[in-house]
Amino acid sequence: MNAVQLQQSVRDYAESIGIDKIGFTTAAPFRELKNRLKRQQELGYQSGFEEKDLDKRTEPALLLDQAESIIAIAVAYPSKMADSPRGKKGERRGIFCRASWGTDYHTVLREKLRLLEEFILEHAPEAKVRSMVDTGELADRAVAERAGIGWSAKNCSIITPEFGSYVYLGEMITNIPFAPDVPMEDECGDCTLCLDVCPTGALIQGGQLNAQRCIAFLTQSKKPIPEEFRAEFGNRIYGCDTCQTVCPKNKGKHNLHQQAFQADPELAKPLLQPVLRLSNREFKEKFGHVSGSWRGKNPIQRNAIIALAHFKEESAVPELISMLENDPRPVIRGTIAWALGRIGLDEGYVAIKEALSKEEDPEVRAELEKAADTYILKK
Structure with a gap:
């Protein structure tokens, strides 16, 4: 041959x-x-x-x-x-991007x-x-x-x-010298929809991305999410599809033929509050086979807290307060402080003031102080 x-x-x-x-x-x-x-x-x-x-x-x-x-x-x-599945009050759902279905x-x-x-x-x-x-x-x-x-x-x-x-x-x-195929012509033309709607302005210009501003990358970070981006997360707990869903070239492209990538709706759009309770083992058993699990449970749980704040989900406040009091992870405690400030219930303010009397981590303290100020400004 x-x-x-x-x-x-x-x-x-x-x-x-x-x-x-x-x-x-x-x-x-x-x-x-x-x-x-x-x-x-x-x-x-x-x-x-x-x-x-x-x-x-x-x-x-x-x-x-x-x-x-x-x-x-x-x-x-x-x-x-x-x-x-559709979320509702008391049963809010997050979403994994399509590349993690x-x-x-x-x-x-x-x-x-x-x-x-x-x-x-x-x-x-x-x-x-x-x-x-x-x-x-x-x-x-x-x-x-x-x-x-x-x-x-x-x-x-x-x-x-x-x-x-x-x-x-x-x-x-x-090392086989196969004949090369011909590259395709760029068909984006004058369209700038993806640049126009990027939630954080991460697409600097056509074909140039500032990953430090990109929600898809931020959801995978293990660090605290910069405050300027948190409100833009919506209910995303892994990845972001906005620049794809608005693209005219994707209209009508459903691609349902690959069975391996069909979504399990309860995993692709999971209930947010149960995600907060998962141990490392439970997280791996539930989500370990999807690509969005590669960074472990911590970023997903942090993002779920941001999503609950996005919905201003009051039913989550008791659980968030319990985590604020007991969770050993500074990133989680700091994110909860911000979330409680966003949701705005009085018991959240009490919990924040109580946490301030005990918290030793300087970054978490800063989040608690900002959250307390948020409450005061609302009153």
Whole structure:
């Protein structure tokens, strides 16, 4: 089997194992990307989750000896949830972003790439391969763009004509010199909807994101959420889909065909107050198979507290007061102080004043003092 035949066989096999799109590109350095990443670092716009070595992020040859090509894959995920539950007073719900519905996409795509590796090695035993999904060194979006999967949009997503931007990306570096596909034309045009509606102004300009302001990244942080962003969280407890849901290119793209990513409504939109009570073990048992669990329960519980404040959910106040008095985590206590101030019940003020008489953590004390002042200003 020659290289042309192998390439077509790889395309056919990819389709047979549920890969929605596949593209090929060279393993040449991503020089323009390297300049952009340097600028992002200089501006302090990175999330902190990225590979810090820019050479590894942009030079595939450093990751695989004799690298010649990169195979890019895309697997679509749904934008709609069947039987989406509605929250109500006393039973408020949070929401995980669409990229955390169903089985963790890292698990699903890694398995598809493993099968693809086996297929290639079966037909080309001398081949070298190295695959990665999301947490690898390469920039998934840059690879997918150059391989013709879709165009790199103003909302910093890859948009495909078939599935919109609701696609997971992965790639495989190989020493096989596959023929490269042609990149797609950018079809965003003059549209700036994603920039206009970003809740925190994280999209600085088309294709440039300040991750330090992005709700999707902030929900994953383990630190206290800066106060200027808390009111913008709404009921989001993991991720943010706003820049995707407003995109005209996503209109009508429901992508319901991948069974692994179908949402369990009670997990994708969980009741908020029960989330606060989960132990580490219970959290892992309930949410451990979804991608939004990767940072553990602490950020999710902090975000649930912010969501309860968003709803001004008075029924949560007794539980929040109990946590303020007993929870060992400063980030949680500080967030509760802010939340009680937002909800505004008198018993919250009493609890805050009581907590101030005992609290030793300076950051939590500062939150308590601001919350107490919030009550005074309301009176």
